Amino acid sequence: MDLQITTYLIVGATFLLYIGIAIWSRAHSTSDFYVAGGEVGPVVNGMATAADWMSAASFISMAGMIAYMGYGGSLFLMGWTGGYVLLACLLAPYLRKFGKFTVPQFIGDRYYSKTASTIAVVCLLIASITYIIGQMTGVGVAFSRFLGVSSETGIYVGMAIVFAYAVFGGMKGITYTQVAQYVVLIVAYIVPAVFISLALTGNAIPQLGLGSDMKGTDTSLLHKLDQVVTDLGFDQYTTSIPGNKLNLFMYTLSLMIGTAGLPHVIVRFFTVKSVAAARSSAGWSLVFIALLYTTAPAVGAMARMNLHATITPAAMTTGDVFQKDGSLLYEDRPDWMKRWEATGLLKWQDKNGDGRIQYYNDASKNKDFLQKAEEAGWKGNELSVNQDIIVMANPEIALLPDWVIALVAAGGLAAALSTAAGLLMAISSAISHDLIKNVFVPDISERGELLAGKIAMALSIVLAGYLGLNPPGFAAGTVALAFGIAASSLFPAIMMGIFSKKMNKEGAMAGMLAGLLVTLFYVFAHKGIFFIPGTSFVNLIGGPNSFFGISPEAFGAVGAMINFAVAYIVDRVTQSPPAHIQDMVENVRIPRGSKAITGAH
């Protein structure tokens, strides 16, 4: 059977599964709609959280980024998992005890202020909407590359599928489809990794394979890889870092705090039965996430090795990459390269006219290397490889059967759709519950609110689709913004709301605004005001990364510290919160008396 048909069959089957679940799990009450009735088991919730969390970026791009960054890629691995420790012991159990539908509702009640809740809604909307753009474009990309339809058609189909289960099922429909999507995506990720690890090291477990010797030799894979990449002028794989160590440190910290502060992740812990279940659910979430996150570094390193071995065979045999027949003849390139050239993600340009592909670091810091490259007649790097190829072409590079390639397509779609649905849930509940019910129409009936929620969901899907079809030029910079905002505004406000009885509304609001503004200022200085090209003012603040060499993506942690500091100072000079608020905090801290979640005041 031909690859295209196999892919259609497998992707079609997964879509039917999602729609079947949608029909089975329609929402009948606001509690079903916002928090799946509050009766999801901790393991099931862990799986749904994992699917919610692992986006198109985790599935498609992360291994590729690690492949190119080497050790520096650890910041994604630690940053996107370490946040769950913070969630488990600082936020999730207490927010579950609080027992309301949304994150802004906690902030509004705890800080006895509708203004505070509205600031939280604004932060939530900016973080979630910027995040969703990447998911919708991810859906389009997966469709166009695997199913041979245009990216636009892909986004329309994706919108229709999400519509089916998110509008009718709300959180309940989303939760159970996410469980199915988790299974699809994790199988799709691990199967090719196992085959590749077996081929390179003879060890079927990728996590062990990465620490094993190359098959048939007594050189470890990582040692060989270090050698191959330095021979080609790149930084050593196991030690290379982006910028300085402080930046690596702050980047990791920003991702951890941001992870714990992202509303679409937090609300998943409102769906479990009890405080104790919220604690164990955080653990299960991380177990399911770690399955992919500990496999990714193996996929990245092994794919990088395979790529260099294919293009520069001499690096593996004699070790003299400059020898005349050391690199691959373009004529002899394998079929997968031809296929990916057609998509434009892989490009070759014969700069020195020898018909061979020279793939090396022509901006190497090693002068000696550059001189040898020149003597060998190399006129610059001739191959550009988009990092997304690492995961998507992996099965082809390893010559795996068609059904594995089809599975990777279904996995990429599952990852993008499940994250999009979780974000849509956070967006629509902020609109229908935190704005419509709590601010504009407080006496809305439950049926009215459920309808408002469904309409808000439908409109959010249309907006997300529109942004996916017309991605603003800044799409690439937006993930930094989502994590930066979550880290600098939401996380500190929630944490202080639980861990400080005396924190008052003035302190919390001043802290949120200060953290948010400073982070926006630094990001906009680098990437343009509201990402409008040409409006960046990075030279006014002393050049790129002027704040101790910290990049804008890594700035969320600085924003969070400013938030804490400003909140503390303002809190000192203003009035203590009323006694009933302090009692409420006292009450949130103990598990006893946890009830089913409701939206009531």
Add this chain to the structure above:
Amino acid sequence: MSQQHDSHAYWRATLSLVAKVLVIWALVSYGAGIVFADWLNNFYLGGYPVGFWFAQQGSIFVFIALIFWYRKKMGEIDRRFDVHEDNE
């Protein structure tokens, strides 16, 4: 033997557990994975330089163990101060 409901002592016990969790959390990721990674890379775990292993594998395994350990200890503290949920 359950103690009297004492919210101050309960909260102190909770904070001390959270502090222990966060110290280990920081040591394996920021400590072993970043600050001391270069030095740890002088040692090997199979084919893995140890600092690199902590950054790309080890810290994640420790995070998981930490959360389940925290859950177990919190459950014990809840019962000791008699503030656990009724459905347990």
